[in-house]
Amino acid sequence: MLDAAVRLVRQKGFAATTVDDLCAAAGVTKGAFFHHFPSKDALGEAAADYWSATTGALFASAPYHAHADPLDRVLAYLAFRRDLLAGDVSEFTCLVGTMVQETHASKPGIRDACDASISGHAETLEADIEAAIAGRGLEPDGWDAPGLALHTQAVLQGAFILAKAKGNAAVAAASIDHLRRYIELLFQSPGRTAHHE
Amino acid sequence: MLDAAVRLVRQKGFAATTVDDLCAAAGVTKGAFFHHFPSKDALGEAAADYWSATTGALFASAPYHAHADPLDRVLAYLAFRRDLLAGDVSEFTCLVGTMVQETHASKPGIRDACDASISGHAETLEADIEAAIAGRGLEPDGWDAPGLALHTQAVLQGAFILAKAKGNAAVAAASIDHLRRYIELLFQSPGRTAHHE
DNA sequence: CAGAACATACCGACTGGTTGGTATGTTGTC
DNA sequence: GACAACATACCAACCAGTCGGTATGTTCTG
Helix, strand or coil: CHHHHHHHHHHHCCCCCCHHHHHHHHCCCHHHHHHHCCCHHHHHHHHHHHHHHHHHHHHHCCHHHHCCCHHHHHHHHHHHHHHCCCCCHHHHCCHHHHHHHHHCCCCHHHHHHHHHHHHHHHHHHHHHHHHHHHHCCCCCCCCCHHHHHHHHHHHHHHHHHHHHHHCCCHHHHHHHHHHHHHHHHHCCCCCCCCCCC | CHHHHHHHHHHHCCCCCCHHHHHHHHCCCHHHHHHHCCCHHHHHHHHHHHHHHHHHHHHHCCHHHHCCCHHHHHHHHHHHHHHCCCCCHHHHCCHHHHHHHHHCCCCHHHHHHHHHHHHHHHHHHHHHHHHHHHHCCCCCCCCCHHHHHHHHHHHHHHHHHHHHHHCCCHHHHHHHHHHHHHHHHHCCCCCCCCCCC
């Protein structure tokens, strides 16, 4: 049922997804729906939490953590995100990024659940960024690890919007490449030679 | 009427904005609405076009074009975008970015109008980026001016999503700062000293 | 210039279908 | 038989869109 919600909301948005749609897609009746969720909004929050849990598990078990160097882990994370851009647009875009656009002003519960999902995911990057900063003796001027972690999420969310507008993943991949280039440049101490690309 | 549409859709999204809402906000009757627009979807397309026109005029007359150096114009554009992050979230976020999320799969007309708005705006940056590349004798490796222009729009759109999730503009400003830093690093030839910041 | 014929802009009650939600069964299980 | 997990039937509110009608031009014709 939550899977159906994720699928439909990613395709049509939250407001345009009706409870009847949801029930039909999940193969349950309306009675069952309202047995489990007190309202459609509650389903929205539950879907956001479910999204946090499933994507959290996906990223926790992803191979990019294996790299010894923390910066390599961050760059491998981006490569992993890039590899996920496959299939139809609605299959790789972000549920909570979509929902928060519609609900940010009118449904605080859903908005907060979406924020928790995005911010929580960003936090999983902070330790690696922090370690990369410390490991290279960098002294960031005007930025820090939490801020850079959030910026990566902003780039990804924006990449999804462009992909939706253009109907293809290529433009999103290009933005991720720019983000990778940025991080490489950031962590290139002034005197060092460029990374091999 | 189009102003009311922009305001309401930015607040609630396209699907959640009803024609009656629109009429009440614009002070017109339903008869008048359907006299001017054959359908709600047509209003959506018209609103996207109106958005292209009004934002186009805003940016065309903005002061950032005055700089002599093309790279300075690009950086001043970003400073201008940063300055626009004032007031309520729904007052500085992007209409077409919001609409395309909901309509990309089901309403091709609106999606294309949104794409035209974003892509058209990105194109206004291309000449300056191109001139900055040429003026510095840069030989971009793996990127070009149109791609970087689109990336700026991705960052801005993503910044808006984070601002909506967190309910404040600060996180969006931070992402624009990262983008500015990226562009500064990109245009810093390997041997040159860093820009004053 | 008078007046018929037509066009445009608008009104608001109405409609058929849809919406989120409820009230009341029925079924399976401990 | 008690209680959770459903199913069915239903409702009032709401939705986009329609339709008959009006008021105000505009154009054409003699």
